[in-house]
Amino acid sequence: MPGFLSLDCGGKENFTDELGLEWISDDKLTYGETSAVQVPSGTGKQYATLRHFPADSRKYCYTLNVVRRTRYLLRASFLYGNFDNNNVYPVFDIYFGATYWSTVVISDDSTIETRELIFLATTSTVSVCLSNATTGQPFISTLELRQFNGSIYNTEHEEQFYLSVSSRINFGAGSDAPIRYPDDSFDRIWDSDSIKREDYLVDVSDGTVKVSTRMPIHIDGDEMPPTKVMQTAVAGANGSLSYQLNLEGFPGFGWACMYFAEIENLASNESRKFTVAFPDHPEVIAAIVNIEENAHGRYHLYELGFANLSLPLVLSFRLDKTSDSSRGPLLNAMEINKYLKKNDGSLDGEVISGLLSHYSSADWAQEGGDPCLPVPWSWVRCSSDPNPRIISILLSNKNLSGNIPSEINKLTGLVEIWLGGNKLTGPIPEFTGCMDLKIIHLENNQLTGGLPSSLVSLPNLRELYVQNNMLSGTVPAGLSSRDIILNSSGNINLHKESRKKTHLSAIIGSSVGAGILVVVAVVGGLFGIFKGTRGNNTRGRNRRNLCMFPLLTDINGTQVIPAAGEGAHRFGRCELEIATKNFRSRIGSGGRGDVFSGKLHDGTEIAVKVLANNPVQGEREFLSEVAVLSGIRHSNLVRLLGYCLEGGDRMLVYELMQNxxxxxxxxxxxxxxxxxxxxxxxxxxxxxxxxxxxxxxxxxxxxxxxxxxxxxxxxxxxxxxxxxxxxxxLSKLRSGGxxxxxxxxxxxxxxxxxxxxxxxxxxxxxxxxxxxxxxxxxxxxxxxxxxxxxxxxxxxxxxxxxxxxxxxxxxxxxxxxxxxxxxxxxxxxxxxxxxxxxxxxxxxxxxxxxxxxxxxxxxxx
Missing domain, CATH: 1.10.510.10 (Transferase(Phosphotransferase) domain 1)
Known part of the structure; x- marks a missing residue:
C-alpha cells in the first residue's frame, strides 16, 4: 500500500504476510542485537524476531521517512518471548521524538503489547526511541506507519498534541478476531467486543443484543470507519446500553467518537431515538441521536464526536431511549484517543541536523531522535531546560576531516567545544555566535590560518587549546593579557605579540589626564547637585537638564549595559520625580510594585511603575526584558515608553490610560x-x-x-x-496574580x-x-x-x-x-x-x- 511501512524488527528477510502487507527487515540498523523467539500458534511471522538494546542510560532510535503536512498512524508492537532467558519481564519507555509516549510494561511471555499514535508530520522524518529500562532490556518486535488521507483525524489541537490511541471497538462483532487491513484501508485494528477480559467492556446492560446486515454502508464521515465494522452493532432491547471500559493511558483529556448506522429495518410506525451520556461527567450535555435522521438515511454513517473530554481510567457511558422512541439505542463502533502534549525538544535540533549531514556515515551520527531528550546523544551535553540547548560538543578523536562545520557557530548556547585529535583542516571559525563559550579544544588537527581576533570578544572564555596545528601569524594581544589558559605550542609559524616599550611620561601623562577627568566629573556632579537643590523657584525645564544617570561599568571602565531597544527611552530618576511630583499620585499597585501618574516636560501623560526589588533579576535580565517589551507594539497593548535603571531603582514608564x-x-x-x-x-x-x-x-x-x-x-x-x-x-518570577x-x-x-x-x-x-x-x-x-x-x-x-x-x-x-x-x-x-x-x-x-x-x-x- 502506498504510504505504508512495516518494519520486522530483528528480521533477516523481507516477506508478505497473509493480509498482503509487505514487511521489510530492519537489518540496516547499526546498534542493538536481534533474537528469535517462540510465538503462539497463529501469531504472524513478524513477531518471531525482535531487536533488543542494552539496559543503559542511552536511547535507541528508529528514524522513519514521512511526507510533511500528512497524518499518520504509528504502531509499535512488543512480544517478549523470554528472548533473554531470564524470565524478567522488561519495563521501559518509548518516545516519539522528544515527546514521552508510553511506558511499556511486559506482563507475560506471549501477549503482544501494542502502542498506537496518530500525528501530523511537520518534518520529513520522525523518530521512535526506546530508553530508560527500569527492568530488563528494552526491545521492539514491529514498527508500522500507515498514511491517512484528507482530513481524517484532523483536530483543533494537532499542532500542540498527538493522539495516543486508547480503544477502537467493533460492537456486535461476529467473532473475537479484530478487523484490520484489507477491510480497513488504513489498517486500523478494530477490537471485537466479544473479547473476554475482566477490564474490558464490563457492566453490560441486560437485553443487549447483537444485530448485523450485509447491506453496504455509505461511509461519508470524517474518520471513515470500515464498512465491515459498520455492518454490525449492539442494540438495547430493554431500552438501554451501558458499558464500563478501561482506558489505556488515562486519566487525561481525550478525543472520542461514536459511530452509528441504522442497519435494522424499522417499520413506518417505529422510531429509534436515544440519549448518549457519561454518568461521571454531568457537565457533558446528553446528546440526542436519531440515527436515520442524523445520517440522512438508513445504512448511512453518522459520527458523534467529543473533541475535549476529561476521561478517567475507567469510563462509564450509557445510551438510553427517549420516551417517544419505540426502539432501544444502537451502537456500531467507538474510538477513544488521549491527547498527548508535544514536546518540541531541543532548540538546536535543526542546526545539529545540518552538522550531522557532513558525517552521515559515521557511527556516532546514527543515534537518532532529539539530540537532548529524553537523554542526550553520547557526544553532546545539554542544558536542563524543558526545551534544552546543546552546551557541549564532544567529538574529539572521531576521525573528523574537512573544515570545522559552520553549524557549530549557530549553537548559541555552547559552553564547550571538544574537537581535538581529528583531521580537521582550514581556518578556525570566528565563533561569534557562541558568546557563552568557556572551553575550546582544537589541538592535534591540521588547522591553518591565524587565531581570530574575535576570540578576544568571548567574555567567558577560560581555556583555548590549539597546539600541534599549522597555525600562523600573531596571537592576539587580548588573549595573552587575559586570564585564559592558552596552549598554542607546536605551531611553528604562530608567534606571540612582542611587547613595545612605553615612555614613562606617556604613562604619567595619561594617568594625570585621567585623574583630571575624574576630578572634573566629581566636581561637576557635586556642582549639579548643589545647583539642583538651591532655592524652590527653579523651573522644571531647567531642573530636567540636571537629571543624569551613571553609566554602569566593569573593572576596566568598559560600559556593560546593553541597549534596551529602539523604542525604550532611558529616564533619570529625578526626571521622573519631577514628572510625578515626587511620586505623589498613586493610581495602582500590584505584586511588582506601585504605579504613579505624571506628565513629562513636553506634556506627555505617563504612568510610572516603580518595581519592587527582585534579587533574582539582574541588570542584564531587566534590560533584556525592556528590550523585548519595547518591541511589542499593538494598538490594543499599553505602550512602554521607557525605563529607569539608576542605582537600586528600576522603573517602567508607560503611556497613561485616562479612564x-x-x-x-x-x-x-x-x-x-x-x-x-x-x-x-x-x-x-x-x-x-x-x-x-x-x-x-x-x-x-x-x-x-x-x-x-x-x-x-x-x-x-x-x-x-x-x-x-x-x-x-517577561520575568520568570512573575507575581501579582x-x-x-x-x-x-x-x-x-x-x-x-x-x-x-x-x-x-x-x-x-x-x-x-x-x-x-x-x-x-x-x-x-x-x-x-x-x-x-x-x-x-x-x-x-x-x-x-x-x-x-x-x-x-x-x-x-x-x-x-x-x-x-x-x-x-x-x-x-x-x-x-x-x-x-x-x-x-x-x-x-x-x-x-x-x-x-x-x-x-x-x-x-
Missing part, C-alpha cells in the same frame, strides 16, 4: 457617568479590544509571549473608552485564556473576579452554580436591563465558560474567542440598526 481599569469601572464605586455608559455593546467592544491585544502576543509575533496575569485590573481604558492590555511581564483569576494550570497561552474567560464573566455579570454573591469564592464558581440551572438572566448585570440581545449575551457566556474549563485542552484559543466576540458585536449592531430604523419609521408615520 483607569475595567475593574474600577465595573466596581460600584467607579465613576457613575462612565458606568452608566457601559452598555452591552460597549462591553463587547472592550472585550474585542482586549482579545485583539492578547491575540497579538500569542500569534502575531515570535517568540510567543504569555501574559500570565490577564485580569480586568490589567484592561485599561483611554479617553475614548478603547481598551488596551497592560501588565505584560490573585486567587480569583489565576489559572489552575501552569503558565501557557491557555492560562491567558482562563483569565480572559473570567473577564468575560465580569462583563456579563458586573461581579468582581473574587466576589460572587457571598456563597462562592469566585465569579467562576458563582456563574457555574447559576448558569447550569437557570436562564442567562441569572448571571446578567441588572444594569444591562433589556437593552441588549439575549442571544449575543448567551453566546459570550458559552465561550466564557469554555475559557474557564479546568484543563487546558478543553479551552478555545484566543483567536477563536475573538471570532465569537466579533459575532456578538455584529448581532448587537444589527439590533441597534433595526431599532433605529423602526424608530425612524414610527417618527415618519
Amino acid at each position: 483607569g481599569s475595567l475593574r474600577e469601572l465595573l466596581d460600584d464605586a467607579g465613576p457613575l457617568q462612565l458606568r452608566r455608559s457601559l452598555n452591552w455593546c460597549r462591553r463587547l467592544r472592550i472585550a474585542e479590544d482586549a482579545a485583539k491585544g492578547i491575540e497579538y502576543i500569542h500569534t502575531g509575533r515570535a517568540p510567543v509571549v504569555v501574559h500570565g496575569d490577564v485580569k480586568s485590573a490589567n484592561i485599561l481604558l483611554d479617553n475614548c473608552m478603547r481598551a488596551k492590555v497592560s501588565g505584560v511581564v 490573585t486567587v480569583e483569576d489565576t489559572d489552575p494550570e501552569f503558565s501557557t497561552p491557555h492560562e491567558d485564556v482562563y483569565g480572559f474567560g473570567v473577564i468575560l464573566l465580569e462583563l456579563i455579570s458586573g461581579q468582581g473576579a473574587g466576589t460572587g454573591d457571598g456563597r462562592q469564592n469566585t465569579v467562576v464558581d458563582w456563574a457555574k452554580s447559576r448558569i447550569g440551572t437557570r436562564s442567562i438572566q441569572a448571571i446578567m448585570d441588572p444594569s444591562l436591563g433589556d437593552h441588549c440581545d439575549l442571544k449575543s449575551v448567551e453566546r459570550i457566556a458559552v465561550v466564557a465558560m469554555k475559557c474557564v474549563k479546568p484543563h487546558v485542552v478543553e479551552r478555545p484559543s484566543i483567536p477563536t474567542v475573538l471570532k465569537e466576540i466579533q459575532h456578538a458585536v455584529s448581532v448587537e449592531e444589527n439590533r441597534a440598526k433595526r431599532k433605529s430604523w423602526a424608530f425612524a419609521r414610527r417618527t415618519s408615520l
